[in-house]
Amino acid sequence: MFEIRIHSRGGQGGVTAAKLIAQAAFHDGRFATAFPFYGAERRGAPVVSFVRISDEPIKVYSQVRSPDMVIVLDASVMDVIDVFAGLREGGAVLINTTEPLAIEGHPVHPVDLTGIALRVNLVVAGSPILNTPVLGALARIGLVSREAALAAIAETFDDPRNVEAAKAAYEETRP
Amino acid sequence: MLTTATGNRAVAAAAKEARPGVVAAYPITPQTEIVEQIAAYVAEGSLEADYIPVESEHSAMAACIGASAAGARTFTATSSHGLLYMHEMLHWAAGARTPVVMANVNRALGPGWNIWAEHTDAFSQRDTGWLQVFVASIQEAYDATLMAFRIAEDERVLLPVMVNLDGFLLSHITQSLETVDVGDFIPPFSLPHAIDTTRPRGYGTLTPPETYYQFRWDMERSMRASREVIAETEAEFARRFGRVYGPTEDYRCEDADVVVVALGTLGKEAEVAVDRLRSEGVKAGSMRLRWFRPFPALDLSGREVVVIDRDYSFGFGGVIAHSIRSTTRAEPYSVIAGLGGQEVTYDDIAGFVRRREAGREDWFGVSD
Numbered sequence: 001m002f003e004i005r006i007h008s009r010g011g012q013g014g015v016t017a018a019k020l021i022a023q024a025a026f027h028d029g030r031f032a033t034a035f036p037f038y039g040a041e042r043r044g045a046p047v048v049s050f051v052r053i054s055d056e057p058i059k060v061y062s063q064v065r066s067p068d069m070v071i072v073l074d075a076s077v078m079d080v081i082d083v084f085a086g087l088r089e090g091g092a093v094l095i096n097t098t099e100p101l102a103i104e105g106h107p108v109h110p111v112d113l114t115g116i117a118l119r120v121n122l123v124v125a126g127s128p129i130l131n132t133p134v135l136g137a138l139a140r141i142g143l144v145s146r147e148a149a150l151a152a153i154a155e156t157f158d159d160p161r162n163v164e165a166a167k168a169a170y171e172e173t174r175p
Numbered sequence: 176m177l178t179t180a181t182g183n184r185a186v187a188a189a190a191k192e193a194r195p196g197v198v199a200a201y202p203i204t205p206q207t208e209i210v211e212q213i214a215a216y217v218a219e220g221s222l223e224a225d226y227i228p229v230e231s232e233h234s235a236m237a238a239c240i241g242a243s244a245a246g247a248r249t250f251t252a253t254s255s256h257g258l259l260y261m262h263e264m265l266h267w268a269a270g271a272r273t274p275v276v277m278a279n280v281n282r283a284l285g286p287g288w289n290i291w292a293e294h295t296d297a298f299s300q301r302d303t304g305w306l307q308v309f310v311a312s313i314q315e316a317y318d319a320t321l322m323a324f325r326i327a328e329d330e331r332v333l334l335p336v337m338v339n340l341d342g343f344l345l346s347h348i349t350q351s352l353e354t355v356d357v358g359d360f361i362p363p364f365s366l367p368h369a370i371d372t373t374r375p376r377g378y379g380t381l382t383p384p385e386t387y388y389q390f391r392w393d394m395e396r397s398m399r400a401s402r403e404v405i406a407e408t409e410a411e412f413a414r415r416f417g418r419v420y421g422p423t424e425d426y427r428c429e430d431a432d433v434v435v436v437a438l439g440t441l442g443k444e445a446e447v448a449v450d451r452l453r454s455e456g457v458k459a460g461s462m463r464l465r466w467f468r469p470f471p472a473l474d475l476s477g478r479e480v481v482v483i484d485r486d487y488s489f490g491f492g493g494v495i496a497h498s499i500r501s502t503t504r505a506e507p508y509s510v511i512a513g514l515g516g517q518e519v520t521y522d523d524i525a526g527f528v529r530r531r532e533a534g535r536e537d538w539f540g541v542s543d
Contacts, residue, residue, distance in 0.1 A: 018349070019179075019349045022179060022349045022350070023179050023349070026179050026351050031350075031351065032179075032349075032350070032351070033348055033349070033350050034348060034349040034350075035343075035344070035347065035348035035349070036343075036347055036348075038205075038290070038291075038343055038347065057312075058350070059443045059444065059446050059447050060443075060444060060447055060521060061341075061344045061345075061348075061440035061441075061443060061444055062444060062518055062519065062520040062521070063518060065520070
């Protein structure tokens, strides 16, 4: 079983990102559970959501404590949250950032999701949308297939800029 | 069709497939998405039902009772305080023999204000005459909702059914879901005592003791008969759609020395704990209780029993622990865990089994 923890801020779409990853894994013929942790969040507060992917039906409903991968949609949460807490040895990190970043013992995949969203004008109510481009980045590093990622996005959102952003993120992510 | 859905969406999809004539509901977290989705079905015309937005849960259930008495298939959904606000009408629905189907998204009760999973809301409706089933996956939420209509509306039952799913842990997670074309699995609804204006009768009139107790005995007779109807319905569901359900879901129980009994998602998480314990040489099994009313006959003879209660009856104990104690010869180790959405992992459950002590009650995170 592969376990993922997603860090974002309330309103950035971390919950939808988890759902899209589960949908993509499902398209790849695997089992998945996506679950948000709902607390007393409000817009802008640090939030987490989780995904589990497996070749067997998933029986675990408790939160992910030792993720195989951490996704950070907003690097500013790293100032207030230990996003690497419990990360397994060698566990991958995908971060939305323009800064180069290295973490000893962990493969790090920095990608400018915000820049991509702004470039294709994927902006809602003044906020760049990150949860569809991140699927492209995850496809590039092999978590889900590219076809499955694009299928999950297309069946969820009508706006073609979502798929466009995901394709751009796929190209711009270092595998 | 194979798709993905949240627990709430799965329940709404199943309710739609059952083609209710009337849905009356009031929103409450974490259930709102169910009735929101049904309202959308009705608005877009994919479900031909009367959707009655009411001003409270008490009225939601009252409207369902009236519609059911008029012969309409009815559905509603609620949670926590909404369920409690319905309490009077829950007794009425069962007593009037109106087979309403309701999803209850299990949530703790205030104060303190808490929106997370707990089973005390459902258990506090224990004596209302409703059948209650608890599910542990998105697929099961869908399947149990479909079956609930057939069971409730069977002439041998004619009692309302509550489908319980853990707040957030099921209502808001996304998993794969296989929807079915229900076909004639749910027969057309025909209420024998439906209101008929050509044959005027009294409903809910003053009932003297010599008649009243007969009505109550008839409810219990139907509750007892429902065991057979549930078994038939689950067997027919397995035959048509291939998924097997029973009063419990037993996992590695055949040769188990110790059996963990729990409901909902804790009952699934317990299976992972069982695998862990087995790898350490502990012959553990898991028995996930699906039906709470009617309470199933359990065979726990010769086994040690660990019961996890996500509920509490103050001044008495865990509701399931005491139900097991009073219906079997088992003297369980009772663990109170997961109240108000408290995190309980498979490692925690394995720990309960390792330090079990028959007859003792522990509060997870308090007395250990």
